[in-house]
Amino acid sequence: MARRPEVFVRTLSMEEGRKLQRVTRTAKDPVKMRRAIVVLMSGQGQAVRDITSLLQVSPDYVRDVIHAFNERGFDALDPKWNGGRPKTIGEQIRERICLIARTSPADWGITAFATWSLSKLRQHLLDRGTVVAISTETLRRILRAGGVSWQTTTTWKASTDPEFIVKMHRILGLYDQPPDDGRVVCVDEFGPLNLQPRKGKAWRSATRPMRQRATYNRYNGVKHMLAALDLATGKIFYRIRDRKRHLEFLNLLKVLRARWPGEKLYVIADNFSRIATRRFARGAPTIRWSWCSCRPTGRG
Secondary structure (H helix, E strand, C coil): CCCCCCCCCCCCCHHHHHHHHHHHHHCCCHHHHHHHHHHHHHHCCCCHHHHHHHHCCCHHHHHHHHHHHHHHHHHHHCCCCCCCCCCCCCHHHHHHHHHHHCCCHHHHCCCCCCCCCHHHHHHHHHHHCCCCCCCHHHHHHHHHHCCCCCCCCCCCCCCCCCCHHHHHHHHHHHHHCCCCCEEEEEEEEEEEECCCCCCCCCCCCCCCCCCCCCCCCCCCCCEEEEEEEECCCCCEEEEEECCCCHHHHHHHHHHHHHHCCCCEEEEEEECCCHHHHHHHHHHCCCEEEEEECCCCCCCC
16 A cells, blocks of 8 residues: 655744644643644644554544645644534423422422432333433533532521511612602611620641630620611611610610601611510601511521
8 A cells, every 4th residue: 555645834924833833831621722833733743643643633634734734724723613513302202301490399299318419310200201312411401501410408487477578668668769768767776796805816736726815794784786878878877785675676776767767768678676666666656667577588
């Protein structure tokens, strides 16, 4: 069998040679780097068989890279990625898989386990004939693309107030469209605040960490913070107190009243001290307040 003629890249200029060397050093794509090495070695007079033995590629690959560079220049170094083979599982089947993954095994008459694992879900799909064949990795990718992830169950607390929806829309209306005749103020509390040392980091001898005695008692007591947010300016006004009763909350409302005298205040109190708010509202006719028995949305 006759030997195939040698193939070499066209004559390279000094600028092209420097650019090829730069690509071989800085290219992050391994395909582009390997093609640049093939072209650079061919430009230095290396034969195809020498390039194949060094890079462990086929002779046809080396010839194709050289011919492509001779025709298209440096554009031939960039890989042209294709979309891959077509999907064997259609979109409707993928949505069906995500729907089954969000259900409980008990909904399908399975009582041996309470939650799906990837292997158990795969076997269930095969037994029901949802798919003919599917791997665990493909199943994981389908769930990830469909926005289904492994999560811990959380609790949810809803309001039992029959007027909750009406109050919620009233408060959201104050957020979205603040009234022109007054100021919207959101009032809430935070605490108790524990004044105690916190763990830190430092260089120490191996297996000998710095130790800190645990604190179970609060000999100096705790603190509570009562705060109000002015939606018009974004400023927060707060008070730090030793206790958190309706008297302390009432004093905070009086401070807010004194800060904006003669101006209507729409106070949104989040499930705290309804008695104090009503007493203050009766004593101050220029104040309007909105009350919500619990947060519109929240987690327990």
